[in-house]
Amino acid sequence: MDTAKNAPENPFRSRGGALVWRERALFSLFRAATYCILLCGALVLGNIVFKGAGTVFSSRFPFVNTTFFTEAPETLHVFEYEGAAHRLGDRDYRAFRATETARAAAEGRPAPRFTNEQAIVYSAGGILPCIVGTLLLVAGSMTIALVLGVASAIYLSEYAKSGPVVRVIRLAILNLAGVPSIVFGLFGFGMFVIFFGWNVSLMAGWFTLAFMVLPVVITAGEESLKAVPRGFREGSLALGATKWQTIRKAVLPCALPGILTSSILGIARVAGETAPIMFTAAYVVRDKLPWQVSEISDFFFQGVMALPYHIYVVSSKIPQNEHTERVQYGSALVFLLLVALIAAASIILRARLRRAYKW
Amino acid sequence: MPATAENTIPSSATTARPAFAITRKRTRFLGLTLDECIQAFFGGNALVALIVLALIMVFLFREGAAFFGQNQRNLTVYRQAGLEYIDHIRRQETAHTALTRRLYDLRLAAFTQLTQNQRLSPADANARLAALDDFSVRFSDAVMPIRGLVSDLGEVAAAIKTRFNVNEDKTTQRAQLLAEGRAAEAAQVVIEPVDFAAELQPILDTLPLYRETNAAFAAGLETLLTAAPSLAQIEPGLDARMDEFKRQTRACIATFPEIERKLAAWDYAQPVPLTASLSAFIFGRDWLTASFWQDWYGIIPLFTGSLLVSIVALLIAVPLGVGAAIYVNQVATPREQRLIKPAIEFISAFPSVVLGFFGIAVLGELLRRFSQAGWVHWVPGFPIIERLNALTAGCLLALISIPTIFTLAEDALNNVPRALKEASCALGASRLQTIVKIITPAALSGIISAILLGFGRVIGETMIVLLCAGNRIAIPDFTSGPAALTQPVHTMTGIIAQEMGEVVRGGIHYRALFVVGIALFLLSLAINYAAQKIITRYRIAE
Numbered sequence: 022m023d024t025a026k027n028a029p030e031n032p033f034r035s036r037g038g039a040l041v042w043r044e045r046a047l048f049s050l051f052r053a054a055t056y057c058i059l060l061c062g063a064l065v066l067g068n069i070v071f072k073g074a075g076t077v078f079s080s081r082f083p084f085v086n087t088t089f090f091t092e093a094p095e096t097l098h099v100f101e102y103e104g105a106a107h108r109l110g111d112r113d114y115r116a117f118r119a120t121e122t123a124r125a126a127a128e129g130r131p132a133p134r135f136t137n138e139q140a141i142v143y144s145a146g147g148i149l150p151c152i153v154g155t156l157l158l159v160a161g162s163m164t165i166a167l168v169l170g171v172a173s174a175i176y177l178s179e180y181a182k183s184g185p186v187v188r189v190i191r192l193a194i195l196n197l198a199g200v201p202s203i204v205f206g207l208f209g210f211g212m213f214v215i216f217f218g219w220n221v222s223l224m225a226g227w228f229t230l231a232f233m234v235l236p237v238v239i240t241a242g243e244e245s246l247k248a249v250p251r252g253f254r255e256g257s258l259a260l261g262a263t264k265w266q267t268i269r270k271a272v273l274p275c276a277l278p279g280i281l282t283s284s285i286l287g288i289a290r291v292a293g294e295t296a297p298i299m300f301t302a303a304y305v306v307r308d309k310l311p312w313q314v315s316e317i318s319d320f321f322f323q324g325v326m327a328l329p330y331h332i333y334v335v336s337s338k339i340p341q342n343e344h345t346e347r348v349q350y351g352s353a354l355v356f357l358l359l360v361a362l363i364a365a366a367s368i369i370l371r372a373r374l375r376r377a378y379k380w
Numbered sequence: 381m382p383a384t385a386e387n388t389i390p391s392s393a394t395t396a397r398p399a400f401a402i403t404r405k406r407t408r409f410l411g412l413t414l415d416e417c418i419q420a421f422f423g424g425n426a427l428v429a430l431i432v433l434a435l436i437m438v439f440l441f442r443e444g445a446a447f448f449g450q451n452q453r454n455l456t457v458y459r460q461a462g463l464e465y466i467d468h469i470r471r472q473e474t475a476h477t478a479l480t481r482r483l484y485d486l487r488l489a490a491f492t493q494l495t496q497n498q499r500l501s502p503a504d505a506n507a508r509l510a511a512l513d514d515f516s517v518r519f520s521d522a523v524m525p526i527r528g529l530v531s532d533l534g535e536v537a538a539a540i541k542t543r544f545n546v547n548e549d550k551t552t553q554r555a556q557l558l559a560e561g562r563a564a565e566a567a568q569v570v571i572e573p574v575d576f577a578a579e580l581q582p583i584l585d586t587l588p589l590y591r592e593t594n595a596a597f598a599a600g601l602e603t604l605l606t607a608a609p610s611l612a613q614i615e616p617g618l619d620a621r622m623d624e625f626k627r628q629t630r631a632c633i634a635t636f637p638e639i640e641r642k643l644a645a646w647d648y649a650q651p652v653p654l655t656a657s658l659s660a661f662i663f664g665r666d667w668l669t670a671s672f673w674q675d676w677y678g679i680i681p682l683f684t685g686s687l688l689v690s691i692v693a694l695l696i697a698v699p700l701g702v703g704a705a706i707y708v709n710q711v712a713t714p715r716e717q718r719l720i721k722p723a724i725e726f727i728s729a730f731p732s733v734v735l736g737f738f739g740i741a742v743l744g745e746l747l748r749r750f751s752q753a754g755w756v757h758w759v760p761g762f763p764i765i766e767r768l769n770a771l772t773a774g775c776l777l778a779l780i781s782i783p784t785i786f787t788l789a790e791d792a793l794n795n796v797p798r799a800l801k802e803a804s805c806a807l808g809a810s811r812l813q814t815i816v817k818i819i820t821p822a823a824l825s826g827i828i829s830a831i832l833l834g835f836g837r838v839i840g841e842t843m844i845v846l847l848c849a850g851n852r853i854a855i856p857d858f859t860s861g862p863a864a865l866t867q868p869v870h871t872m873t874g875i876i877a878q879e880m881g882e883v884v885r886g887g888i889h890y891r892a893l894f895v896v897g898i899a900l901f902l903l904s905l906a907i908n909y910a911a912q913k914i915i916t917r918y919r920i921a922e
Contacts, residue, residue, distance in 0.1 A: 052707055065779070196904075199840075201900050
């Protein structure tokens with residue numbers, strides 16, 4: 022190893038010392054920040070999944086709690102009777118009370134008395150109307166938002182030349198994205214509910230939510246359209262296609278997967294928002310399911326129960342205890358799963374479309 | 381093009397030139413070709429964003445603008461019925477009550493000092509403090525004549541106001557009946573107009589009596605102060621607080637002539653201008669509704685609440701979000717990047733109402749338990765008294781805003797030209813030096829606008845603050861320093877969500893909520909504008 026000894030010292034080798042230590046310390050601080058965020062997210066998620074799983078899933082076939090998914094919310098009655106603690110939903114409670122009274126009457130005893138009785142609203146039964154309402158709200162508002170948003174994006178990316186009008190439109194889109202959701206709620210209330218006289222209805226909720234996600238869809242659409250290579254358009258135009266034919270046949274199919282994926286963000290936001298539907302579409306409680314209407318037009322002008330609003334109601338209007346935990350955590354978990362499901366569906370759709378159109 | 385084609389083709393029969401294959405007569409609607417129609421359709425759709433923004437403005441103002449007129453009437457009645465007059469006197473009473481509370485605080489401090497540091501039994505300590513107790517009782521009793529006066533006059537004024545309101549109701553009733561064409565019934569609604577001058581006279585006549593009472597009150601306080609017991613033998617620090625208390629009481633007494641002057645100059649007929657209604661909203665320190673005395677619609681307590689919660693959220697979110705952005709963009713391996721970025725973006729899909737529920741169910745209690753542990757008592761505001769407060773809401777809002785800040789800041793770092801980094805490394809700077817001195821400053825405008833947009837996200841968030849901020853309508857007590865961060869607050873977004881469902885449509889309260897909405901809307905526009913301005917102004921040219 023003589024040569025190595027005689028070779029000049031590597032001038033670029035690390036000298037170690039304070040600088041390196043400082044670098045390491047700061048980098049690990051940044052790393053800690055990153056993993057701290059992830060940990061917090063995981064903790065929240067874990068807490069809800071862990072506690073909610075008991076309500077949503079069951080250990081026996083079919084492994085999900087069917088009551089929770091197929092019934093409407095009910096009042097929970099907690100009481101003690103003849104030394105045993107009972108927890109019954111409203112209908113079961115009435116039936117139980119009637120049979121007990123009848124039995125007592127037959128045996129010639131006085132009417133039964135339940136002790137430690139406690140009635141808690143919304144804590145029994147399931148959340149079917151809420152799930153249905155949320156799905157309806159998401160489907161309707163996304164349809165409106167996609168139509169308006171994609172059309173707007175096509176104009177901005179394919180037709181518009183830069184000028185004052187386009188600048189103003191872009192500014193409007195950016196500003197619309199920053200408007201608080203509760204302001205959208207107020208606006209929807211003022212315009213659709215009062216001015217148009219639609220009352221608290223699906224239609225009012227659809228338009229309010231659609232306007233809220235509009236900026237997300239427009240931005241997503243424009244980016245995806247911009248990502249389609251210029252050659253596609255030029256090739257199509259060179260073949261004699263008109264501008265509209267070019268857009269319809271050459272540009273839009275290639276951009277569609279991108280538009281849909283990026284709109285996931287919008288869908289997740291729509292499904293997750295409570296403030297805009299509080300005054301425009303959501304009822305605290307409603308007996309009928311949305312399709313139980315006498316006329317078709319009633320369908321559009323009925324209020325619905327929505328999952329996010331239901332979560333708000335059960336977490337703020339009823340006390341926190343072991344009897345209410347079931348419905349609270351269950352609703353939260355179902356809601357998270359629903360949002361994840363919508364996102365997953367969009368991702369699958371994107372994969373399919375991407376396979377069909379590749380460049 | 382056709383010309384060259386013609387030239388190349390040997391033209392034996394130029395007259396038999398074939399018709400151009402794609403030529404077609406275009407259908408026109410309103411003088412536009414089909415393609416132009418389509419363009420117009422898309423162009424119209426592109427305007428939707430602009431239209432929606434305009435509609436939001438229009439409908440918020442449509443519902444909210446009448447607030448200022450209604451509030452002006454509200455304030456006029458407040459003056460005409462004499463409530464304002466009595467509130468001037470009441471201010472003396474409140475000031476005195478605040479002083480009495482300070483005296484009780486002082487006593488508590490002295491008691492703790494005696495029992496804990498000097499190891500006296502509670503009975504002995506109470507005996508030592510007998511002089512102080514006697515003093516506080518006499519001090520707090522001194523206000524009795526004034527209090528009696530306020531309560532007597534208050535009843536009179538409240539009665540005037542009630543009569544006025546009854547009249548208002550009757551007027552609307554009559555107008556309704558007339559509109560329905562029931563003139564006979566309308567004529568039966570008798571309205572007795574309130575003669576404010578005559579009604580107010582008994583109140584105004586008490587001015588000499590008030591002057592007398594006030595002079596006695598001031599003199600009484602002065603004599604009490606000179607005879608105040610000294611706390612020097614208990615603890616010198618406490619004596620300094622006693623002196624401070626005396627100084628404050630004297631300052632309070634010094635304001636009495638001012639109040640008397642105000643009362644003498646007070647005129648019920650002086651009109652309330654519209655600007656007073658506006659400033660009562662913008663600078664109003666109370667949001668008090670459905671009150672028996674007087675409703676106040678002041679945005680300050682709500683605005684400070686929103687701000688406080690946002691500050692907590694940003695204090696947590698900015699270091700974490702920006703730190704994570706720097707880490708992911710500059711330090712992390714590609715594999716880590718691929719994992720972390722979607723994970724953080726997934727957090728942004730958390731519905732805010734679920735986070736709010738988490739705050740109520742878990743985080744609030746967790747933070748309170750934590751703050752009760754002995755080793756964190758040095759933190760200001762700890763131990764936390766209320767489970768739901770600005771801190772709880774702020775922590776969750778931080779989680780909501782981190783994805784926004786992270787994504788935008790990461791974008792900004794990504795947009796820094798590669799050449800800058802390479803040049804820095806070529807000059808022999810270490811990675812840390814490159815990051816701290818070159819890349820971060822270059823991306824600073826983007827990072828600041830990311831923080832601003834994160835702030836906009838936080839201040840507009842509704843469900844978390846509605847569920848977790850504690851919903852107490854009061855300006856946080858900033859005199860206690862950072863401890864204010866652990867107080868329950870109410871916010872602009874929260875108040876709209878909470879009260880909108882319960883108000884009478886078209887009433888002043890309803891309109892006030894819309895005006896709060898307008899304030900939020902304008903605030904969000906301002907934040908957005910600032911963020912864009914920073915980005916475009918300080919962008920690094922590539």
